[in-house]
Amino acid sequence: MKIALLGYGKMGKVIENIALQRGHEIVLRKKSNDSFEGLEDADVAIDFSIPDAAIGNISACLNSNVPVISGTTGWLEHYHNMAQLCEEKKGAFIYGSNFSLGVNIFFELNTYLAKMMANLKQYKVSMEEVHHTQKLDAPSGTAITLAKDIINNSDYAGWAIGNPKEGDIFIDAKRVEGVPGTHTVTYNSEVDAIEIKHTAHNREGFALGAVIAAEWIIGKQGVYSMKDVLGL
Incomplete structure (x- = not known):
């Protein structure tokens, strides 16, 4: 080829x-x-x-x-x-x-979890993405895909990296030297938290x-x- x-x-x-x-x-x-x-x-x-x-x-x-x-x-x-x-x-x-093959499996897990959590209003979802300092866009395209998949399967209306409005998913976008890409989705309540995470080791x-x-x-x-x- x-x-x-x-x-x-x-x-x-x-x-x-x-x-x-x-x-x-x-x-x-x-x-x-x-x-x-x-x-x-x-x-x-x-x-x-x-x-x-x-x-x-x-x-x-x-x-x-x-x-x-x-x-x-x-x-x-x-x-x-x-x-x-x-x-x-x-x-x-x-x-x-x-x-990444692993990230695409992670996308499916994220969608499945969003469906499970949709009616559990005591949990609030947030996200963190960490990438190398040369990455030009923030949040990452991967984080946006994750957020959109949650939005499509819940009552959340949008996402934000600054000051999220009520109904927005907060995405904490960090840039750290040498990090290929780490994405974490967290559902947090007063009594516990549920977290899924994908960490890339290299490109x-x-x-x-x-x-x-x-x-x-x-x-x-x-x-x-x-x-x-x-x-x-």
Whole structure:
């Protein structure tokens, strides 16, 4: 499989190593100001860039009939436009706030727990996410996904990182040098607390999931998620 890497920072290089280990070929390593030369040779593209570049990267892939996997967060107000472009071009597109296989299992646990806790009003939910200091967006896309899944299965109306209103889920977003990503969801009451937590030890889990998604999407058409890739 020939892969175009759109974004060649720390994450792009980890993805490259895993892709090569799995027998794939890298035909484009695009940094921020590089051209898309070589994209036409790719079987699939993997975008781990920056929020300002994601829309251009995804659009270029869909317009070139190259399936694209995007793990860039911080641009989701334009997600509908990219999904619509994918449908128009009869392309293939997966966005994931987190491609780690463990995190996607964690998403399912979070949804299941939210359903169980929905009628137990004595418990108040909050979240904490901790990432490295180079992460540009806060809260993380993973934290937003977790919050949205709770909101969709409870009476909570929204989320906030500053001063939460009544009915909001408070997300405490911290930036600490060298932390790949830790997410904790806590239901707290006067008598006890229930907590679920996912801790990433390195970037390889995110990278492996992205490569697995790229392998899965070949030959498909439409807009998908990691739930489709993993059969969850």
